[in-house]
Amino acid sequence: MRFAPNPNGPPTLGSARGMVVNDEYVKIYDGKLVLRFDDTDPRTKRPLIEAYDWYIEDAEWLDVKPNEIVYASKRIPIYYEYIEKLLEMEKAYPCFCSRDEFKKYRDSGIECPHRCTSAEEALEIWEKMLAGEYDEGEVVIRIKTDMKHKDPAIRDWVAFRIIKADHPLVGDKYIVYPTLDFESAIEDHLLGITHIIRGKDLIDSERRQKYIYKYFGWEYPITKHWGRIKIHEFGKLSTSEIRKKIESGEYEGWDDPALPTIRAFRRRGFRPEAIRKFLLSLGVGENDVAISLKNLYAENRKIIDKEANRYFFVWDVIELEIEGLPEKVKVKIPKSPESKEFRELTGERKVLLTKDDWIRFKNGEIVRLKDFCTVEIDKNEQKLKFVSWELNENVKKGKNIIHWLCWKDAVVCVVLGDKPNLKWGGFVERNVLKEIDKVVQFERFAFCRIEFADESGVRAIYTHP
RNA sequence: GCUCCGGUGGUGUAGCCCGGCCAAUCAUACGGGACUCUCGAUCCCGUGACCCGGGUUCAAAUCCCGGCCGGAGCACCA
Numbered sequence: 001m002r003f004a005p006n007p008n009g010p011p012t013l014g015s016a017r018g019m020v021v022n023d024e025y026v027k028i029y030d031g032k033l034v035l036r037f038d039d040t041d042p043r044t045k046r047p048l049i050e051a052y053d054w055y056i057e058d059a060e061w062l063d064v065k066p067n068e069i070v071y072a073s074k075r076i077p078i079y080y081e082y083i084e085k086l087l088e089m090e091k092a093y094p095c096f097c098s099r100d101e102f103k104k105y106r107d108s109g110i111e112c113p114h115r116c117t118s119a120e121e122a123l124e125i126w127e128k129m130l131a132g133e134y135d136e137g138e139v140v141i142r143i144k145t146d147m148k149h150k151d152p153a154i155r156d157w158v159a160f161r162i163i164k165a166d167h168p169l170v171g172d173k174y175i176v177y178p179t180l181d182f183e184s185a186i187e188d189h190l191l192g193i194t195h196i197i198r199g200k201d202l203i204d205s206e207r208r209q210k211y212i213y214k215y216f217g218w219e220y221p222i223t224k225h226w227g228r229i230k231i232h233e234f235g236k237l238s239t240s241e242i243r244k245k246i247e248s249g250e251y252e253g254w255d256d257p258a259l260p261t262i263r264a265f266r267r268r269g270f271r272p273e274a275i276r277k278f279l280l281s282l283g284v285g286e287n288d289v290a291i292s293l294k295n296l297y298a299e300n301r302k303i304i305d306k307e308a309n310r311y312f313f314v315w316d317v318i319e320l321e322i323e324g325l326p327e328k329v330k331v332k333i334p335k336s337p338e339s340k341e342f343r344e345l346t347g348e349r350k351v352l353l354t355k356d357d358w359i360r361f362k363n364g365e366i367v368r369l370k371d372f373c374t375v376e377i378d379k380n381e382q383k384l385k386f387v388s389w390e391l392n393e394n395v396k397k398g399k400n401i402i403h404w405l406c407w408k409d410a411v412v413c414v415v416l417g418d419k420p421n422l423k424w425g426g427f428v429e430r431n432v433l434k435e436i437d438k439v440v441q442f443e444r445f446a447f448c449r450i451e452f453a454d455e456s457g458v459r460a461i462y463t464h465p
Numbered sequence: 466g467c468u469c470c471g472g473u474g475g476u477g478u479a480g481c482c483c484g485g486c487c488a489a490u491c492a493u494a495c496g497g498g499a500c501u502c503u504c505g506a507u508c509c510c511g512u513g514a515c516c517c518g519g520g521u522u523c524a525a526a527u528c529c530c531g532g533c534c535g536g537a538g539c540a541c542c543a
Contacts, residue, residue: 151468161541
């Protein structure tokens, strides 16, 4: 099996599907996996030099272990050998038609005048192409299929074209580049690929490439194609669109938590197993899928809920005084519901609450500051009145038990959200300073990964509710 | 326009190849309840689907035909 991306950006959820599904079959049937970079267009789909490593890194993170890694751009001479054979066999020919001209021939099913070029002459032209005697767009090499093929998409397709642009990996070493269809046809055979699973946008490749397989007497791999994946929360985002939005500053970078890249999910503290399960649950049907990230969240929550420690984070803060608080106290709270470990907080007269909570309550309502004390809301005086240390029966379970924080333990905290430019500012308890790089739960808020933390402040990334 | 493919609850998926065991699987979502000093988790209970029409058959989600809807390709992109 193989996974063959063009590294013109980092892997996204969509590309990860390719890695994970192929890898899963390899694991089930004890097969082999090749990671092949189909990077043969240095212009239109120009590879990003850093992205090669990003693919390797993210694959490893997803527990996808290729047995072999191949860079198409480093193997161009191999493709030259094969096209020369086809030229000799008169199964391919140099074509001087412009795109528009050829389109007319293709649409009407007529052979173009260059189609009958002799092998000898064709090879001569080919040599001149390699020598740089032609300009970009002047000539291409086409594979002979059948100009009367009922599907125009299959008729004599392009195998090589001239691109005089710098390639990020091989520089200006080549000016004649194979198209994906040609490169991939040759490689799949050379690498001994037996099964191909890929997106249905490549469905016609199969019928085009089969001509080459027929000419060489090779056997075409078994193929399976899946439909497009659309995530409700992200909509449609192409790599090039993301790149533009990063350049315009709408996103911080390729790992902006609002992006569907694997790097972003890593930053948010997702577990690779959850992503694998989510992607596998999509199946390999040919129909398009439109699914909500909630399914991913559910998978991830199953894993992290047991492990994540709980902390108080107050955002959009309001400071209030507790009238009649007998003394300041130290409260011990379990780090997580099942944990026997505790964290400690100080409860004082002045407390910080999240404004939304304060607004929600009515005058006279009895509210529990979780694990600290029970208070009564006084809207007239804009303060809280101490009622008792114990949990009062008048407190409505759940809804009226809220989180809080006192200045003594408060550290400035910003949480970067999962939508562009969404962030929450507030304070978090100092205890999270020990949780760097861990996913924790900010109670009554969400799971978050602590990305950076010291006395000067905390930066957390929103994982999911 | 030409070629190809698909349509199972709100969402995703299993079943379709090889018709009966499918009054249709699992997950998620949603609703209700229990528990919990988080609006989280857990545990119960519940809601909800075979695109439409015809045909073949004792029997159709499964096979055939037509329709409707959706998607992909028709690049010197991948």
